[in-house]
Amino acid sequence: MAFTVEQSAFSGPLGLLLELLEQKKLEITEVALASITEAYLDYLNSHEIPSDELADFLLIASRLIYLKSRALLPYLEAEAEEDAVSLEEQLRVYRLFADAADRLAAVYSGPLHSFRQPFSRIVKSTQEVQFSASQNVNTNSIHEAFTWILKRLQPFFALREVSMERVKSVEERLREMTSAIASRAKMGFRDVMAGAKSRAEVVVSFMALLELMRRRIVKASQTGDNDIEIVRL
Amino acid sequence: MSEIAAKIEALLLLSARPVSFHKLAGILGIKELEAREAIEELVHYRNVPTSGIHVIVGEGAVELGTNPAFAEVISSMTKEETASELTRPQLETLTIIAYRGPVTKNEVEYIRGVNCSLIIRNLLMRGLIVEREEEGKIESYFTVSTEMLRHLGIHSVAELPDYESLHKHAKINEMLEAAFQKDV
Numbered sequence: 439m440a441f442t443v444e445q446s447a448f449s450g451p452l453g454l455l456l457e458l459l460e461q462k463k464l465e466i467t468e469v470a471l472a473s474i475t476e477a478y479l480d481y482l483n484s485h486e487i488p489s490d491e492l493a494d495f496l497l498i499a500s501r502l503i504y505l506k507s508r509a510l511l512p513y514l515e516a517e518a519e520e521d522a523v524s525l526e527e528q529l530r531v532y533r534l535f536a537d538a539a540d541r542l543a544a545v546y547s548g549p550l551h552s553f554r555q556p557f558s559r560i561v562k563s564t565q566e567v568q569f570s571a572s573q574n575v576n577t578n579s580i581h582e583a584f585t586w587i588l589k590r591l592q593p594f595f596a597l598r599e600v601s602m603e604r605v606k607s608v609e610e611r612l613r614e615m616t617s618a619i620a621s622r623a624k625m626g627f628r629d630v631m632a633g634a635k636s637r638a639e640v641v642v643s644f645m646a647l648l649e650l651m652r653r654r655i656v657k658a659s660q661t662g663d664n665d666i667e668i669v670r671l
Numbered sequence: 672m673s674e675i676a677a678k679i680e681a682l683l684l685l686s687a688r689p690v691s692f693h694k695l696a697g698i699l700g701i702k703e704l705e706a707r708e709a710i711e712e713l714v715h716y717r718n719v720p721t722s723g724i725h726v727i728v729g730e731g732a733v734e735l736g737t738n739p740a741f742a743e744v745i746s747s748m749t750k751e752e753t754a755s756e757l758t759r760p761q762l763e764t765l766t767i768i769a770y771r772g773p774v775t776k777n778e779v780e781y782i783r784g785v786n787c788s789l790i791i792r793n794l795l796m797r798g799l800i801v802e803r804e805e806e807g808k809i810e811s812y813f814t815v816s817t818e819m820l821r822h823l824g825i826h827s828v829a830e831l832p833d834y835e836s837l838h839k840h841a842k843i844n845e846m847l848e849a850a851f852q853k854d855v
Contacts, residue, residue, distance in 0.1 A: 449760040450785035494785040523846050528784065531843050535782060539759075539766040541832045542823075546757070550824025552725055552736030553745050555687040589806045 450491065451498040452532040454481060466529050472506040475499075501525045607639070611646040619656055619670045627658075627666035672716045675699060675709040680717070680735070683726075689734040689817045718826050728827045730773060730814035731803070739824030764790045765815070768800050769828055770837040772814035779813070781850050782843075 456466075458477050464470035479499060487495050505525065615630060627647065634640045647668065650656045654671055661667045672680075679695055696706040710726070710733050717726045725738050737745050757765065764787050767779050780787050791813065794800045799819045803812045815828060828834060837843070 449758075449763055450783050452784035453759075453763075490789065491785050498784060523849050527842070527846055528781075531840075531846055532782060532784060534837060534840070534843070535763060535767050535770070538770060538831075538833065538837055539763045542766045542769065543757075543762055545823050545825075545832070546762075548824070549742055550739040551742040551746070552727060552739045552821040552824055553742075553749050554734060554736050554818075554821060555684070586804075586806070590804055590809060592807050594809055 451495045452529055453536065454478065454495075455498065455529055456533060456536065466526055466533070468505055468524070468526055469509065471502060471525060471529075472509040475502040475506045478502055498525070608642050608645050608649070611642050612649055615643070615646050615650060615668075616655065619650075619668060622670075624667060624669040626661070627668060630668070673709060673712060675701065675705065676712040676716065679706070679709050679733075680713055680726075683733065683735045684724075686734075689729065689732040691732045693731070695733075714826065725826060727817045727820045727825075729817040729820055730801070732801075732817055734817045734821070736821045739821075742824065760785075760787075761790050761794060765794060765799060765819070768794075768813045769815045769819070769831060770834065771843075772800075772828065773803060773812035774814075775810045775812060777810065777851070778847055781847065 455471070455474070455478065458474045458481075459466060459470055462470075462474065464473070479502075482495060482499060502525070618630075619625060627643075630643050630647070631640050634643060647656070647658060647666070650668075651658055657669045657671055658666050659669075678699060682695065682698060683690060692703050692706050692710070695710075696703040699706065701709075710728060714726045714728060716722075717724055720738070720740065723738050723741065725736055727734050727736050760783075763783060764779060767782050768774055771778065771782075776787060776791055779791070791800070795802060798816055799822075800813050801816045803814065805812070820827065823831075825831065828838075
Protein backbone atom coordinates (compact mmCIF):
# COMPACT_ATOMS: atom_id res chain seq x y z
CA MET A 439 0.00 0.00 0.00
CA ALA A 440 1.48 3.28 -1.08
CA PHE A 441 -0.04 5.37 1.67
CA THR A 442 -1.96 5.11 4.88
CA VAL A 443 -4.85 7.21 6.02
CA GLU A 444 -5.91 7.21 9.61
CA GLN A 445 -9.55 6.29 9.91
CA SER A 446 -10.09 9.57 11.72
CA ALA A 447 -8.18 11.62 9.15
CA PHE A 448 -10.95 11.72 6.58
CA SER A 449 -14.64 11.10 6.41
CA GLY A 450 -16.42 9.86 3.33
CA PRO A 451 -15.23 9.70 -0.27
CA LEU A 452 -14.73 13.47 -0.65
CA GLY A 453 -12.67 13.54 2.54
CA LEU A 454 -10.52 10.76 1.12
CA LEU A 455 -10.00 12.74 -2.10
CA LEU A 456 -8.89 15.81 -0.14
CA GLU A 457 -6.53 13.69 1.91
CA LEU A 458 -4.98 12.14 -1.22
CA LEU A 459 -4.54 15.53 -2.87
CA GLU A 460 -2.96 16.89 0.28
CA GLN A 461 -0.49 14.02 0.49
CA LYS A 462 0.73 14.83 -3.00
CA LYS A 463 0.54 18.56 -2.28
CA LEU A 464 -1.84 19.08 -5.18
CA GLU A 465 -4.47 21.77 -5.60
CA ILE A 466 -8.06 20.87 -6.45
CA THR A 467 -7.99 20.70 -10.26
CA GLU A 468 -9.33 18.23 -12.78
CA VAL A 469 -5.83 17.16 -13.76
CA ALA A 470 -4.87 16.56 -10.14
CA LEU A 471 -8.05 14.57 -9.54
CA ALA A 472 -7.41 12.39 -12.58
CA SER A 473 -3.88 11.77 -11.30
CA ILE A 474 -5.02 10.36 -7.96
CA THR A 475 -7.56 7.95 -9.49
CA GLU A 476 -5.28 4.98 -8.96
CA ALA A 477 -4.49 5.85 -5.36
CA TYR A 478 -8.22 6.19 -4.71
CA LEU A 479 -9.01 2.81 -6.25
CA ASP A 480 -6.11 1.21 -4.37
CA TYR A 481 -7.62 2.52 -1.18
CA LEU A 482 -11.02 0.99 -2.00
CA ASN A 483 -9.34 -2.34 -2.73
CA SER A 484 -7.32 -2.43 0.44
CA HIS A 485 -9.89 -1.14 2.94
CA GLU A 486 -13.20 -2.31 4.23
CA ILE A 487 -15.74 0.36 3.27
CA PRO A 488 -18.97 0.36 5.33
CA SER A 489 -21.68 -1.16 3.15
CA ASP A 490 -24.01 1.83 3.51
CA GLU A 491 -21.29 4.09 2.10
CA LEU A 492 -19.92 1.78 -0.57
CA ALA A 493 -22.23 3.07 -3.32
CA ASP A 494 -21.11 6.64 -2.64
CA PHE A 495 -17.44 5.67 -2.73
CA LEU A 496 -18.00 3.86 -6.02
CA LEU A 497 -19.87 6.82 -7.48
CA ILE A 498 -16.87 9.05 -6.84
CA ALA A 499 -14.62 6.33 -8.28
CA SER A 500 -16.67 6.34 -11.49
CA ARG A 501 -16.41 10.11 -11.73
CA LEU A 502 -12.64 9.93 -11.24
CA ILE A 503 -12.32 7.30 -13.94
CA TYR A 504 -14.42 9.47 -16.21
CA LEU A 505 -12.12 12.45 -15.58
CA LYS A 506 -9.10 10.30 -16.24
CA SER A 507 -10.52 8.87 -19.46
CA ARG A 508 -11.29 12.37 -20.60
CA ALA A 509 -7.73 13.44 -19.87
CA LEU A 510 -6.49 10.52 -21.98
CA LEU A 511 -8.99 10.99 -24.81
CA PRO A 512 -9.61 14.73 -24.96
CA TYR A 513 -11.25 14.57 -28.39
CA LEU A 514 -14.20 12.67 -26.89
CA GLU A 515 -15.08 15.62 -24.73
CA ALA A 516 -17.69 17.08 -27.03
CA GLU A 517 -19.85 13.97 -26.89
CA ALA A 518 -19.59 13.41 -23.18
CA GLU A 519 -22.52 14.24 -20.99
CA GLU A 520 -21.40 16.62 -18.28
CA ASP A 521 -22.50 16.43 -14.66
CA ALA A 522 -24.54 19.41 -13.47
CA VAL A 523 -21.78 20.07 -10.95
CA SER A 524 -18.17 19.10 -11.59
CA LEU A 525 -16.33 16.98 -9.05
CA GLU A 526 -13.83 19.80 -8.73
CA GLU A 527 -16.53 22.28 -7.70
CA GLN A 528 -18.16 19.81 -5.35
CA LEU A 529 -14.84 19.11 -3.66
CA ARG A 530 -14.14 22.83 -3.20
CA VAL A 531 -17.47 23.33 -1.47
CA TYR A 532 -16.87 20.24 0.66
CA ARG A 533 -13.52 21.67 1.74
CA LEU A 534 -15.19 24.86 2.93
CA PHE A 535 -17.26 22.79 5.35
CA ALA A 536 -14.42 20.46 6.30
CA ASP A 537 -12.44 23.56 7.34
CA ALA A 538 -15.46 25.00 9.13
CA ALA A 539 -15.80 21.68 10.98
CA ASP A 540 -12.26 22.09 12.34
CA ARG A 541 -13.11 25.55 13.65
CA LEU A 542 -16.37 24.28 15.12
CA ALA A 543 -14.54 21.42 16.85
CA ALA A 544 -12.33 23.98 18.57
CA VAL A 545 -15.39 25.84 19.85
CA TYR A 546 -17.16 22.58 20.73
CA SER A 547 -14.39 21.43 23.03
CA GLY A 548 -13.64 24.96 24.20
CA PRO A 549 -14.36 26.37 27.61
CA LEU A 550 -17.41 28.49 26.76
CA HIS A 551 -20.68 26.86 27.60
CA SER A 552 -24.08 28.03 28.71
CA PHE A 553 -25.90 25.90 31.28
CA ARG A 554 -29.60 25.45 31.67
CA GLN A 555 -31.64 25.05 34.79
CA PRO A 556 -31.88 21.38 35.66
CA PHE A 557 -35.20 19.59 36.06
CA SER A 558 -34.44 18.86 39.71
CA ARG A 559 -37.56 20.52 41.09
CA ILE A 560 -39.83 18.10 39.33
CA VAL A 561 -40.83 15.46 41.87
CA LYS A 562 -40.43 12.05 40.39
CA SER A 563 -43.17 9.56 40.92
CA THR A 564 -42.15 6.42 42.78
CA GLN A 565 -45.02 4.41 41.37
CA GLU A 566 -44.45 1.08 39.78
CA VAL A 567 -43.44 1.29 36.13
CA GLN A 568 -46.44 0.65 33.94
CA PHE A 569 -47.77 1.76 30.62
CA SER A 570 -49.80 4.91 30.76
CA ALA A 571 -50.62 6.93 27.71
CA SER A 572 -49.70 10.57 28.11
CA GLN A 573 -52.60 12.93 28.58
CA ASN A 574 -52.43 14.39 25.11
CA VAL A 575 -53.20 11.03 23.54
CA ASN A 576 -56.89 11.02 22.75
CA THR A 577 -59.04 10.32 19.72
CA ASN A 578 -58.64 13.88 18.49
CA SER A 579 -54.88 14.08 18.77
CA ILE A 580 -54.45 10.69 17.12
CA HIS A 581 -56.73 11.79 14.32
CA GLU A 582 -54.76 15.03 13.95
CA ALA A 583 -51.45 13.19 13.89
CA PHE A 584 -52.63 10.80 11.23
CA THR A 585 -54.07 13.62 9.11
CA TRP A 586 -50.69 15.33 9.34
CA ILE A 587 -48.89 12.20 8.19
CA LEU A 588 -51.25 11.93 5.22
CA LYS A 589 -50.62 15.56 4.33
CA ARG A 590 -46.87 15.04 4.36
CA LEU A 591 -47.22 11.94 2.24
CA GLN A 592 -49.11 13.75 -0.54
CA PRO A 593 -46.11 14.05 -2.87
CA PHE A 594 -45.49 10.34 -2.39
CA PHE A 595 -49.06 9.47 -3.41
CA ALA A 596 -48.71 11.69 -6.46
CA LEU A 597 -45.54 9.81 -7.36
CA ARG A 598 -47.27 6.46 -7.11
CA GLU A 599 -50.05 7.49 -9.47
CA VAL A 600 -47.65 8.52 -12.19
CA SER A 601 -45.69 5.30 -12.09
CA MET A 602 -48.90 3.23 -12.10
CA GLU A 603 -50.02 5.01 -15.24
CA ARG A 604 -46.81 4.25 -16.99
CA VAL A 605 -47.00 0.56 -16.20
CA LYS A 606 -50.53 0.48 -17.48
CA SER A 607 -49.59 2.11 -20.74
CA VAL A 608 -46.88 -0.46 -21.44
CA GLU A 609 -49.58 -3.10 -21.03
CA GLU A 610 -51.90 -1.19 -23.31
CA ARG A 611 -49.24 -0.66 -25.89
CA LEU A 612 -48.46 -4.34 -25.76
CA ARG A 613 -52.09 -5.21 -26.54
CA GLU A 614 -52.30 -2.62 -29.31
CA MET A 615 -49.13 -3.86 -30.95
CA THR A 616 -50.19 -7.49 -30.62
CA SER A 617 -53.47 -6.81 -32.40
CA ALA A 618 -51.73 -4.64 -35.01
CA ILE A 619 -49.22 -7.34 -35.85
CA ALA A 620 -51.98 -9.96 -35.88
CA SER A 621 -53.70 -8.24 -38.80
CA ARG A 622 -50.59 -7.85 -40.94
CA ALA A 623 -47.54 -9.99 -41.22
CA LYS A 624 -45.04 -7.19 -40.65
CA MET A 625 -44.76 -3.52 -39.84
CA GLY A 626 -42.12 -0.87 -39.14
CA PHE A 627 -41.35 0.63 -35.75
CA ARG A 628 -41.81 4.03 -37.37
CA ASP A 629 -45.52 3.21 -37.92
CA VAL A 630 -45.78 2.28 -34.26
CA MET A 631 -44.11 5.56 -33.27
CA ALA A 632 -46.24 7.67 -35.59
CA GLY A 633 -49.04 8.14 -33.09
CA ALA A 634 -46.72 8.84 -30.13
CA LYS A 635 -47.29 12.16 -28.41
CA SER A 636 -44.19 12.21 -26.25
CA ARG A 637 -40.73 10.76 -25.91
CA ALA A 638 -42.01 8.69 -22.99
CA GLU A 639 -44.56 7.08 -25.26
CA VAL A 640 -41.87 6.11 -27.75
CA VAL A 641 -39.90 4.54 -24.90
CA VAL A 642 -43.02 2.69 -23.77
CA SER A 643 -43.59 1.42 -27.31
CA PHE A 644 -40.02 0.25 -27.50
CA MET A 645 -40.37 -1.58 -24.20
CA ALA A 646 -43.53 -3.20 -25.49
CA LEU A 647 -41.63 -4.29 -28.61
CA LEU A 648 -38.87 -5.83 -26.47
CA GLU A 649 -41.51 -7.69 -24.46
CA LEU A 650 -43.13 -9.02 -27.64
CA MET A 651 -39.73 -10.26 -28.79
CA ARG A 652 -39.11 -11.90 -25.44
CA ARG A 653 -42.44 -13.70 -25.68
CA ARG A 654 -41.44 -14.81 -29.20
CA ILE A 655 -44.51 -13.23 -30.74
CA VAL A 656 -42.46 -11.08 -33.11
CA LYS A 657 -38.95 -10.85 -34.49
CA ALA A 658 -37.29 -7.51 -35.11
CA SER A 659 -34.43 -6.46 -37.35
CA GLN A 660 -32.90 -3.18 -38.36
CA THR A 661 -33.55 -2.06 -41.92
CA GLY A 662 -31.39 0.08 -44.16
CA ASP A 663 -33.48 3.22 -43.69
CA ASN A 664 -32.97 3.29 -39.93
CA ASP A 665 -36.31 1.70 -39.15
CA ILE A 666 -36.96 -1.48 -37.21
CA GLU A 667 -38.88 -4.10 -39.11
CA ILE A 668 -41.24 -6.10 -36.93
CA VAL A 669 -42.25 -9.49 -38.29
CA ARG A 670 -44.86 -11.81 -36.79
CA LEU A 671 -43.58 -15.26 -35.86
CA MET B 672 -38.31 45.69 28.46
CA SER B 673 -41.93 45.34 27.35
CA GLU B 674 -44.40 43.33 29.38
CA ILE B 675 -44.62 40.63 26.70
CA ALA B 676 -40.84 40.18 26.71
CA ALA B 677 -40.85 39.95 30.51
CA LYS B 678 -43.64 37.38 30.43
CA ILE B 679 -41.69 35.32 27.91
CA GLU B 680 -38.66 35.46 30.17
CA ALA B 681 -40.77 34.19 33.10
CA LEU B 682 -42.24 31.37 31.01
CA LEU B 683 -38.78 30.32 29.82
CA LEU B 684 -37.44 30.31 33.37
CA LEU B 685 -40.22 28.02 34.49
CA SER B 686 -40.05 25.68 31.52
CA ALA B 687 -36.27 25.10 31.85
CA ARG B 688 -36.15 23.75 28.31
CA PRO B 689 -36.59 25.13 24.78
CA VAL B 690 -40.04 26.51 24.01
CA SER B 691 -41.20 27.07 20.44
CA PHE B 692 -42.22 30.54 19.23
CA HIS B 693 -45.51 28.96 18.25
CA LYS B 694 -46.20 27.72 21.77
CA LEU B 695 -45.21 31.02 23.40
CA ALA B 696 -47.54 32.90 21.06
CA GLY B 697 -50.32 30.45 21.94
CA ILE B 698 -49.85 30.83 25.71
CA LEU B 699 -49.71 34.62 25.54
CA GLY B 700 -52.51 34.94 22.99
CA ILE B 701 -50.37 36.91 20.55
CA LYS B 702 -49.20 36.42 16.97
CA GLU B 703 -46.05 34.41 16.36
CA LEU B 704 -44.44 37.48 14.79
CA GLU B 705 -45.09 39.47 17.97
CA ALA B 706 -43.53 36.69 20.01
CA ARG B 707 -40.46 36.80 17.75
CA GLU B 708 -40.15 40.56 18.21
CA ALA B 709 -40.49 40.26 21.99
CA ILE B 710 -37.79 37.55 22.01
CA GLU B 711 -35.57 39.86 19.98
CA GLU B 712 -36.10 42.49 22.67
CA LEU B 713 -35.33 39.99 25.43
CA VAL B 714 -32.12 39.05 23.58
CA HIS B 715 -30.97 42.68 23.54
CA TYR B 716 -31.81 43.08 27.18
CA ARG B 717 -30.27 39.84 28.44
CA ASN B 718 -27.34 38.94 26.19
CA VAL B 719 -24.92 41.45 27.68
CA PRO B 720 -21.82 40.79 29.82
CA THR B 721 -23.56 42.12 32.95
CA SER B 722 -26.39 39.57 32.81
CA GLY B 723 -26.05 36.13 34.41
CA ILE B 724 -28.95 34.80 32.39
CA HIS B 725 -28.64 34.70 28.60
CA VAL B 726 -31.17 33.87 25.90
CA ILE B 727 -30.37 31.17 23.32
CA VAL B 728 -32.39 31.38 20.10
CA GLY B 729 -32.58 28.44 17.73
CA GLU B 730 -34.71 27.87 14.64
CA GLY B 731 -38.26 28.46 15.89
CA ALA B 732 -37.43 27.88 19.57
CA VAL B 733 -35.82 29.70 22.47
CA GLU B 734 -34.45 28.85 25.91
CA LEU B 735 -32.61 30.43 28.81
CA GLY B 736 -29.07 29.52 29.77
CA THR B 737 -26.30 30.90 31.93
CA ASN B 738 -23.92 33.50 30.54
CA PRO B 739 -21.32 31.46 28.59
CA ALA B 740 -18.54 33.64 30.01
CA PHE B 741 -19.22 32.19 33.46
CA ALA B 742 -18.88 28.59 32.29
CA GLU B 743 -15.93 27.81 34.51
CA VAL B 744 -17.47 28.90 37.77
CA ILE B 745 -20.84 27.33 36.92
CA SER B 746 -19.37 23.99 35.89
CA SER B 747 -17.88 23.60 39.35
CA MET B 748 -21.38 23.18 40.77
CA THR B 749 -23.43 21.53 38.05
CA LYS B 750 -23.28 17.95 36.93
CA GLU B 751 -24.69 18.58 33.47
CA GLU B 752 -23.61 15.74 31.28
CA THR B 753 -20.57 16.63 29.27
CA ALA B 754 -21.03 15.91 25.61
CA SER B 755 -19.09 12.94 24.39
CA GLU B 756 -16.64 13.22 21.55
CA LEU B 757 -17.98 13.52 18.05
CA THR B 758 -16.52 11.41 15.27
CA ARG B 759 -15.23 13.25 12.23
CA PRO B 760 -18.29 12.35 10.06
CA GLN B 761 -20.63 13.46 12.86
CA LEU B 762 -18.75 16.72 13.27
CA GLU B 763 -18.88 17.45 9.54
CA THR B 764 -22.59 16.68 9.33
CA LEU B 765 -23.25 18.86 12.36
CA THR B 766 -21.21 21.68 10.82
CA ILE B 767 -23.16 21.57 7.56
CA ILE B 768 -26.48 21.59 9.45
CA ALA B 769 -25.29 24.46 11.65
CA TYR B 770 -24.19 26.65 8.75
CA ARG B 771 -26.78 25.65 6.15
CA GLY B 772 -29.83 24.95 8.32
CA PRO B 773 -32.69 24.57 7.72
CA VAL B 774 -31.29 21.99 5.35
CA THR B 775 -32.60 18.67 3.96
CA LYS B 776 -30.83 15.33 4.34
CA ASN B 777 -30.34 15.26 0.57
CA GLU B 778 -28.45 18.54 0.63
CA VAL B 779 -26.24 17.44 3.53
CA GLU B 780 -25.48 14.21 1.69
CA TYR B 781 -24.70 16.07 -1.50
CA ILE B 782 -22.19 18.32 0.24
CA ARG B 783 -20.53 15.40 2.04
CA GLY B 784 -20.80 13.10 -0.97
CA VAL B 785 -21.94 10.23 1.22
CA ASN B 786 -25.02 8.75 2.88
CA CYS B 787 -25.71 10.46 6.24
CA SER B 788 -28.87 8.67 7.48
CA LEU B 789 -27.27 6.98 10.48
CA ILE B 790 -25.27 10.03 11.47
CA ILE B 791 -28.31 12.29 11.34
CA ARG B 792 -30.31 9.80 13.41
CA ASN B 793 -27.53 9.71 15.96
CA LEU B 794 -27.26 13.52 16.16
CA LEU B 795 -31.05 13.71 16.57
CA MET B 796 -31.00 11.20 19.43
CA ARG B 797 -28.25 13.14 21.15
CA GLY B 798 -30.38 16.26 20.87
CA LEU B 799 -27.73 18.19 18.93
CA ILE B 800 -30.02 18.79 15.96
CA VAL B 801 -33.78 19.07 15.53
CA GLU B 802 -36.03 17.97 12.70
CA ARG B 803 -38.84 20.05 11.25
CA GLU B 804 -41.58 18.53 9.15
CA GLU B 805 -43.65 20.40 6.61
CA GLU B 806 -47.04 19.76 5.10
CA GLY B 807 -46.98 18.30 1.61
CA LYS B 808 -43.27 17.48 1.81
CA ILE B 809 -41.79 14.10 2.59
CA GLU B 810 -38.40 15.64 3.24
CA SER B 811 -37.69 17.11 6.65
CA TYR B 812 -35.50 20.08 7.43
CA PHE B 813 -32.72 19.97 10.00
CA THR B 814 -31.29 22.71 12.19
CA VAL B 815 -29.02 22.67 15.23
CA SER B 816 -30.84 22.62 18.57
CA THR B 817 -30.68 25.30 21.25
CA GLU B 818 -28.90 22.67 23.37
CA MET B 819 -26.15 22.56 20.76
CA LEU B 820 -25.92 26.35 20.71
CA ARG B 821 -25.65 26.39 24.50
CA HIS B 822 -22.94 23.81 24.30
CA LEU B 823 -20.99 25.98 21.88
CA GLY B 824 -21.48 28.93 24.19
CA ILE B 825 -23.19 31.00 21.49
CA HIS B 826 -26.63 32.59 21.42
CA SER B 827 -27.60 31.80 17.83
CA VAL B 828 -26.07 30.26 14.71
CA ALA B 829 -25.23 33.77 13.47
CA GLU B 830 -22.38 33.81 16.02
CA LEU B 831 -20.61 30.86 14.37
CA PRO B 832 -17.26 31.79 12.83
CA ASP B 833 -17.75 32.98 9.21
CA TYR B 834 -21.49 32.28 9.44
CA GLU B 835 -22.63 34.86 6.89
CA SER B 836 -20.18 33.83 4.20
CA LEU B 837 -20.92 30.10 4.50
CA HIS B 838 -24.66 30.45 5.00
CA LYS B 839 -25.14 32.64 1.95
CA HIS B 840 -22.21 31.43 -0.13
CA ALA B 841 -23.19 32.06 -3.77
CA LYS B 842 -21.13 29.13 -5.06
CA ILE B 843 -22.74 26.67 -2.64
CA ASN B 844 -26.23 27.91 -3.46
CA GLU B 845 -25.52 27.58 -7.17
CA MET B 846 -24.15 24.10 -6.73
CA LEU B 847 -27.10 22.82 -4.70
CA GLU B 848 -29.53 24.40 -7.13
CA ALA B 849 -27.83 22.79 -10.11
CA ALA B 850 -27.61 19.42 -8.36
CA PHE B 851 -31.24 19.31 -7.34
CA GLN B 852 -32.75 20.80 -10.45
CA LYS B 853 -31.33 17.87 -12.34
CA ASP B 854 -33.39 15.44 -10.31
CA VAL B 855 -36.69 17.29 -10.58
